[in-house]
Amino acid sequence: FKKSLQDDKGRVVANIGSLEEDLEGHIVTNVSQNLSFSSLFLRLVFEKIIDKHQLDTEKIINYLKPSVVIQSNKLYFIRKALDAFFEKNYIVTIHILVPQIEDIIRYLLEQLGGNILKPTKNYYGGFNLRTLGDVLGDDKIKEILGEDFSQYLRVLLIDQRGWNLRNKVCHGIANEKAFNSHSADRLVHVLLCLGMIQKK
Secondary structure (H helix, E strand, O other): OOEEEEOOOOOEEEEEOOOOOOHHHHHHHHHHHHHHHHHHHHHHHHHHHHHHHOOOHHHHHHHHOOEOOOOHHHHHHHHHHHHHHHOOOHHHHHHHHHHHHHHHHHHHHHHOOOOOEEEOOOOOOOEEEOOHHHHHOOHHHHHHHOHHHHHHHHHHHOOOOOOOHHHHHHOOOOOHHHOOHHHHHHHHHHHHHHOOOEOO
């Protein structure tokens, strides 16, 4: 059987085939559902750490500073996003963190010696940045992040069968329900994971 996934306006954004013919589609939708379920526990973890260890913006910024993939000029934006996060202003947090995380991942590929540009197809030439989907599919990224975390990022950020946060936010098609604590928690979690990439 085939299952269609629709957006808020009833438009089909993806089709999921049978298990035999579309194993990847079933994996993505199952991962997406598991992310939704486990988000309840991630929220509890954040609340516990905030309460017990007084987690705040400054502590996260200090944790991120040694990372080789988070440039110092990005900390201004990340600080604004984290301030909003702790104030529960998730609309601001999500709008800031989505493009910042994309840039961090692209910068990581550049640091690994990968190509982050592709030729434009218009008449005036030049180059465009590779899409986040292209970057996450690059072997260099999958090698350093691991297949599981790379899959997590794809489902969370760019796969239409998953949360697809990056595309929904950056294209302005996310409704108000998407700007909640669960989405913000996931993005902060991704930021913390990327911050673990440090020099030995």
